Amino acid sequence: MKYWLLTTEFPPFYGGGISTYCKYTAEMFQKQGHEVTVFVQDYTVQHVAETLVNGVRVIRFLPRQTKANEFFGYNAALSYEFAEIVKQYILKEGQPDVIEAQEYTGIAYYLQHFKLLGYPEFKDLTILITCHAPEFLYLEYNHVPVYKFPVYWIAQMEKFSIRAADILVAPSRYIMAETSKRMHWEGVNEFYLPNPIESPALQLEKIPEFEGFRIVCFGKLAALKGTLKLLQYFDELWKEGFKHPLHIVGGTQLMFHPEGVTMGDLVAQKYKKYLEAGLLKLHGEMPPANAKDFLKKAHVVLVPSLVDNLPYTVLEAMSLGKVVLASKQGGQSEVITNGEDGFLFDHNIPGDFKKKLSEILNLSSEEVKQIGARASQTIRKNYHPEAIYPQKMKLIEGFLADKKKKAIFPFVEPIKVKPFSVPVAQAENEMLSVVIPFYNMGAYIEDCVRSVLASEYEPKEVLIVDDGSTEQSSIDKLAAIEEKYPVTVFRKKNEGLSLTRNYGASRAKGGFMAFLDADDTVEPSYYSKAINVLNRYENVHFVGCWVNYFEGANAIWPALTPEPPYLLFHNMVNSSALVYKTASFLSKGQNDPELIYGMEDWDSVIGMVANGLGGVVLPEVLYNYRVRKNSMARAFTKVKKLYLHKYITEKHADFYKQYAVELTHLYNSNGSGLDLDNPTIEPPSGILSALPNAMKERIVSRIKRNKLLRSVAYKIYKKIN
Incomplete structure (x- = not known):
């Protein structure tokens, strides 16, 4: 089978959940004898660069195959560029059996449009969408203005990708339940298939020794990751005399939009006394090898997400035989059996975190290792590629065996047709x-x-x-x-x-x-x-x-x-x-x-x-x-x-009333709609609005990949806002 995977993140430049998933998935199919190609944008290449990584062909392409960046914002242009590079390779090599893409930032939006609108190179494609981290859900928990352009339009692109998928895969039921609350779901058929991870099944004697009371939270500082909630819990514990430090390993540069500061700065200001006392230790980002060694020493690994899909942090920690204490607010609650191979707490139950943490810290060393061994075996049994591959192939083969074209276009906002007559001759x-x-x-x-x-x-x-x-x-x-x-x-x-x-x-x-x-x-x-x-x-x-x-x-x-x-x-x-x-x-x-x-x-x-x-x-x-x-x-x-707007809104008043709340958000977030004819770009008042799209695109790309530039950009953002 010829399997193409489209992603915005792939090693070695990215190390997050999507990147990790794509690496394991690509290698999983390659080891089973399939011809696997990964497409990822890269602004450092001249045009297209092909490499072979562990048997997987990786195509890094400069997203300038078209002139889309001249009239689109960054994400819409990138989606169009993904469609173009796929078209080029289809014309050169023929169609793949399956194309998989993330829903995140809607990178398959235009690929799916070309398919559904009957373009010859695309019309027979099978497009599988895997739900990883829908921005329209996650940014809500990070307190980002989700109706501001272009964030609003990125959400529309993501929602369309979900609705237009031939095969929609979700690693957790939790993420689909949360996503379906925020968009029209009728006609969507989702399948649940966990993310794969290469992992051994550690026996009890192989469980690494841990440092007592070494409490570690792995993950970037972010509101949606539960950072602020976790620090509230520890603030209460430390005030009550709890003497053990909290170690947080992960990036600190994510912006906390309500305050206009980075999460690192916010935490440093609010919890300065605990940092100075050595009770709170921010270790920042670590190279993967160093992070793994640090993780092995943990007594307990905390995953306090307010919302999450199927975090690799949980899978990786459990695979190493660590005791994980995770929130129920995410797909991690579908991985862990509370008290057996890990522990779960509920943010909605006062004192539940404190109770579960105390329970773990009071376990004997032998009990900690036993839970760790069961955790490792759970991951090896349920999430190893050997377990995931046959499930995914059954899903794909089932679709290909009975492949049908859509008779209904998957509008993001489907509206029921009101009856009207059709002249027979016409x-x-x-x-x-x-x-x-x-x-x-x-x-x-x-x-x-x-x-x-x-x-x-x-x-x-x-x-x-x-x-x-x-x-x-x-x-x-x-x-x-x-x-x-x-x-x-x-x-x-x-x-x-x-x-x-x-x-x-x-x-x-x-x-x-x-x-x-x-x-x-x-x-x-x-x-x-x-x-x-x-x-x-x-x-x-x-x-x-x-x-x-x-x-x-x-x-x-x-x-x-x-x-x-x-x-x-x-x-x-x-x-x-x-x-x-x-x-x-x-x-x-x-x-x-x-x-x-x-x-x-x-x-x-x-x-x-x-x-x-x-x-x-x-x-x-x-x-x-x-x-x-x-x-x-x-x-x-x-x-x-x-004058015309007034007439039109009053004429269609009932229709406008149906969307009054959302329209209010759009007006408050972006200003008057009289002249804003392109929601894919930042409104004129934005920090980069005066620059040409191509220049903005290059700046954003470089900032995202450079820690120092991110820090400078956040300081500028704070001054302006």
Whole structure:
């Protein structure tokens, strides 16, 4: 089997849980004779670097295979780059049998979109998503503003990856229970499969000697890891006369956002007297070999997480024969049998930690070793690759044997369709009707028509609706177009863009329909790709794409799948050039003539989505928007925008009320939604907002990998915030 693994973390540059999992998983499949490839981003390589590590091919690629970093924030761009590098290797080597990716930061988001939207290189892929550390859950416990951009959008990417997975694997039931509380879960079928770890089964005589009362907490200082709770417990113990120190081994540079300081600084300030008295010892990060030796000497290893998946700290400590005292708030509660091969305490029961710690410290040396031996045997029996591999293969083979394409697109925010009628003639025919509203656009109409006629899709009709043009040259040009090209022209009195579009839609004969402004153009494959999606999914009623601004501007706008609540905050899609199921548009999407200054197309999308008629976006540039000096968009003032927003929100008040809480968070976290059209990047007030995306990306990457730079960055952050 050809098995590809996508990850943001892989040794030797990373040593956390995801990195450890990927190492063990890749080697597990390789040892069973499978052809394993790991893809990981690396800003130190020129383009792509391939190495062989313990029989596993590791492809480190520079995430600059495309220009996504020019219009996306770091995480969205990285997801697009993962899709691109996978495409390159598929074209070179053929498709793998399985691609596995983490849900963390949504790195498979665009890979899954390309698959679900029917792109040839991707459409037959099997994508397995393993839930490791969903940011939308973990950052909540770290007290991070989760509605601030781009954090909010990263959460949407993660949620989509979970919902769109062919196979969704969770190492613990706990993490799935917590995750499912924070997103729509209907239609999601998860499987529980623990993480693998290479470990011996230590017999009693092999259990290492420990130093009495050496209490060790392994893990970076973080609120979600229970650091602050643990220190509260020890503060009480030390005040009561407890004389034994607490050793904490792990990084100290994680930011505690509410105070604008690092966790290390916070702990140093708050617990200064215990540090000076030698009761609290912060050892910082250690090389793996040193950490292992330090761990072996522990009397008890503490894992006080407030939320966790299946922490490798627990698996590693137990495999070494150590007694672990862990919280029940995580997948560790599914590993440990309390009192048999470890101990569990509950943060929600006052005094429970103190009680369990006392119980452990009062055990005899022989009892400690016996529990350690059972712990080691538990890990060897249940978590060794020899135990995990057959379970994972059974899961994969079961899916491959009965592989089915999704008939329902996995929207993050699924909305039930409200009944509407479908004309039989339109429901059954495959014709595309392209409606072009026209008003004094003689200088541009021929380019527009030629682009539509060059479309790969057939059958189609082109309907031009002249909204009472007054410019003689435009009237003459339209007459010439009517003679020269296979188009149908309708002429009516001037009523404005909204009624002109609606008029054209009412004359459409096709089961599919598209609008295109007379000064814009489309790429040849747009309509065929869009209609392929419309035919595939019963719950997709319109399709958009990315936008190329030309003439008066030179930029790309990456439209996004339009879903609430962000759809109600700002338009997300190229709403003036969508491709529809005609009946769906006529039922719930007709343009409102009261919106005299614009935004009628955004209002149309809101109306459709509110009625369960959702749409998707093809993640590539297929629509060219001409930016003219005298265009409607250029005449948009803030006053006009505010007037239109007021009208739209009041018109769709019931829909807005459904998302009032989330919209309040979005406004409080990011400011006005009038001009924030890209949630993948930091709002203008952000510390890096003035820099080009590519430069921001390089800075963030270097800061993450350099301890000194992280320290400096946190100090700057603290000064600014």
